[in-house]
Amino acid sequence: MKQLTIIKIGGNVIDSSEKLHQFLLDFTALPGDKILVHGGGKIATELGTSLGIEPKMVDGRRITDIETLRIVTMVYAGLINKNMVAQLQARGCNAIGLSGADGNVIRAVKRPVGSIDYGFVGDLNEASVSVQTLDSLLKSGLVPVLCAITHDGDTQLLNTNADTIASAVAVAMSAVYDTRLVYCFEKKGVLRDVEDDLSLVTEIKRNEFEQLKDEGVVSGGMIPKLHNAFEAIRQGVKAVYIGKADELPQIDTEGFGTRLID
Ligand SMILES: Nc1ncnc2c1ncn2[C@@H]1O[C@H](COP(=O)(O)OP(=O)(O)O)[C@@H](O)[C@H]1O
Numbered sequence: 462m463k464q465l466t467i468i469k470i471g472g473n474v475i476d477s478s479e480k481l482h483q484f485l486l487d488f489t490a491l492p493g494d495k496i497l498v499h500g501g502g503k504i505a506t507e508l509g510t511s512l513g514i515e516p517k518m519v520d521g522r523r524i525t526d527i528e529t530l531r532i533v534t535m536v537y538a539g540l541i542n543k544n545m546v547a548q549l550q551a552r553g554c555n556a557i558g559l560s561g562a563d564g565n566v567i568r569a570v571k572r573p574v575g576s577i578d579y580g581f582v583g584d585l586n587e588a589s590v591s592v593q594t595l596d597s598l599l600k601s602g603l604v605p606v607l608c609a610i611t612h613d614g615d616t617q618l619l620n621t622n623a624d625t626i627a628s629a630v631a632v633a634m635s636a637v638y639d640t641r642l643v644y645c646f647e648k649k650g651v652l653r654d655v656e657d658d659l660s661l662v663t664e665i666k667r668n669e670f671e672q673l674k675d676e677g678v679v680s681g682g683m684i685p686k687l688h689n690a691f692e693a694i695r696q697g698v699k700a701v702y703i704g705k706a707d708e709l710p711q712i713d714t715e716g717f718g719t720r721l722i723d
């Protein structure tokens with residue numbers, strides 16, 4: 462099987478034009494087939510706040526009412542996605558920017574209302590990702606750049622966490638590629654002390670994740686990120702890493718951030 466790398470880039474890196482510039486250079490230089498998935502939660506929060514729409518997050522997920530959906534669609538599928546594609550094109554990477562509705566590449570189901578109504582948030586299942594569409598784009602020499610906007614197939618756009626999209630795409634693509642999933646963000650990886658880069662945990666096994674959670678070592682957005690990462694491994698993704706965006710070039714030589722192991 463051919464190798465495929467799925468890279469997810471988080472909001473704190475996208476928010477810095479310098480860091481984003483360097484990351485896109487490194488992404489372009491990465492050999493082989495690749496797909497980029499981006500978030501942008503920080504920028505959506507900033508724009509929403511400036512328009513008087515306060516963000517509401519529960520367990521790292523954004524409660525997405527109709528006004529918020531308009532903002533995240535503009536920010537993720539428009540501003541960020543198109544700027545990234547233009548920057549990649551300028552570096553010689555033949556990127557194609559897509560929401561989940563484009564080419565029906567990611568179809569989601571609106572999250573059912575339980576104790577919390579998340580609004581227009583989309584959940585993914587095993588049939589969500591169109592492997593055929595992504596595979597044909599890759600075979601045409603294109604590099605898909607996916608944002609956090611999905612659709613339900615019945616006109617409704619939905620907001621889906623970008624870490625979850627990256628994990629679902631990696632799982633689906635592992636049917637036809639040897640797939641690895643790389644979460645890039647602003648820290649060196651999973652740290653024992655969030656403020657200390659020297660406290661990097663180089664490997665985490667599934668059973669150690671529960672322990673790290675109980676000890677309070679991992680918190681906030683890192684909990685769903687690790688959950689998504691272990692789901693990906695359980696469902697056939699060959700390797701999953703979490704690490705610092707500007708260390709991406711080391712991935713095939715010195716190793717990269719935290720490697721997750723089943
Ligand atoms: N043990 C930990 N190691 C590294 N980061 C952690 C840890 N525990 C919590 N975090 C927090 O998790 C955040 C990453 O999650 P999130 O903001 O969802 O990522 P992204 O920027 O990729 O969207 C980091 O910015 C950090 O503040």
Ligand SMILES: CC(=O)N[C@@H](CCC(=O)OP(=O)(O)O)C(=O)O
Pocket residue numbers: 470471472473499500501502503505521522523524533582583609620621622623624
């Ligand atoms: C439903 C949900 O929470 N969607 C996320 C999508 C963006 C995202 O995941 O951005 P980061 O990767 O930068 O956090 C949100 O709106 O924040």
